[in-house]
Amino acid sequence: MxxxxxxxxxxxxxxxxxxxxxxxxxxxxxxxxxxxxxxxxxxxxxxxxxxxxxxxxxxxxxxxxxxxxxxxxxxxGLVDCHTHLDKGHIWPRSPNPVGDLPAAAHATQVDRLANWSAEDVRRRMEFGLATAWAHGVVAVRTHLDSLGPQARISFPVFRELRREWAGRIELQASSIVPLDVFLTDEATALADIVAESQGQLGCVTRFRQQPNVPLPPDFDIAMRRLFRLAAERGLDVDLHVDETGDPEVHTLARVAWLARREGFAGRILCGHCCSLAVQPEAKSAATLRACREAGIDIVSLPTVNMYLQDRRAGRTPRWRGVTLLHEMRAHGLRVAVAGDNCRDPFHAYGDHDMLDTFSQSVKVAQLDRPVGDWIASACATPADIMGLPDTxxxxxxxxxxxxxxxxxxxxxxxxxxxxxxxxxxxxxxxxxxxxxxxxxxxxxxxx
CATH class of the missing domain: 2.30.40.10 (Urease, subunit C, domain 1)
Known part of the structure; x- marks a missing residue:
């Protein structure tokens, strides 16, 4: 009270x-x-x-x-520019007993195939929005799992909820699929659904069946197609990038290079970018310069990356799983923090509370001495990234x-x-x- x-x-x-x-x-x-x-x-x-x-x-x-x-x-009012309302709150029926990223992806896939009807997705998304509302969140961008038939189930639900919550929470949506979808005809249909929903075209910048280190030739083909489909429809792009502690994963740099090569004029938001933190300083600095030149914005998800990264049973993690927030700001990038997953196989906890996310981010990434203007990373900066200048x-x-x-x-x-x-x-x-x-x-x- x-x-x-x-x-x-x-x-x-x-x-x-x-x-x-x-x-x-x-x-x-x-x-x-x-x-x-x-x-x-x-x-x-x-x-x-x-x-x-x-x-x-x-x-x-x-x-x-x-x-x-x-x-x-x-x-x-606070702004959460990267969350997963469609996954939210399935933990009681689909827990992740291992707690790592592969087990999270598997548990979520099984739950999606078994349970994600329009009614199931709607009720869990409504629950997340009502929770965010109570905590003082005024704008949310959610990723929507979009493989196969799920896009045709979840995006109509999103459009209905956006209408119902208008004037209370500004709601945006991005697709999320594996990168290999953009080597198939499914990509065009997905881009059309995203455009119909006035969303952002997005993916995880990894293949399911091909090696990701080193990047295969198909990486450039798929990413170029994503940029072109987005450009043809006037869409911005929102990507999950390098959510790993493998220092050999350099996808972010390639995304920046391709964006410039394609002349992509829309906004690009890249989330996670964890592997930067375990790469040599010279390599990470070069990547950040490339991001600045490509106009890429970054959103860090400290609580979820802390939860998933470097997890092994019976062993204390050796690193925080968080990307280079201070260095990104020093290179002139716009940097936001966001809540990501809530009570699903990717994160057993969370309550759609961006004030709590900010508080944890300060402690995890040492955004203090002084705190200064880091509060903007939970409100004004993500609002700008989402195109909401008065928010x-x-x-x-x-x-x-x-x-x-x-x-x-x-x-x-x-x-x-x-x-x-x-x-x-x-x-x-x-x-x-x-x-x-x-x-x-x-x-x-x-x-």
Missing amino acids: ARHFMMPPPAPRYALRHATVPACLVAGAPLPSAPDAEGLCAADLLIDGGRIAAVQPPGTLHADLGPDLRRGMVLP GRLKVGAPADLLVLPARDWSELLSRHQGDRTVLRHGQPIDTTPPDFRDLDDLMTTA
């Missing part, structure tokens, strides 16, 4: 006084005060008609207008979709789960109770 002093009055025009806000997220107005060493400012926020009307110096707005937050932090920032004139937190600084935020947050949508508090896992119990028997 939200703390009483954090609750705004039931009025269309009110103030959130004596708040703390990240300087990097203030837009459409001058900074309300000088940032401290961690990039935080003191501010008064004026909300009017469900929108942010002003971000002003602390003490500017009259006490009668609204609560004194006593330096409580105000964040914009994920404290922007004057934008909807007042906000999180009001008891934490007064990064230390407090990162030390304690902010379960008593207040979530505002269009300026009004919502019920932050997530749906009960029991709501899915009837789906959890194996077909």
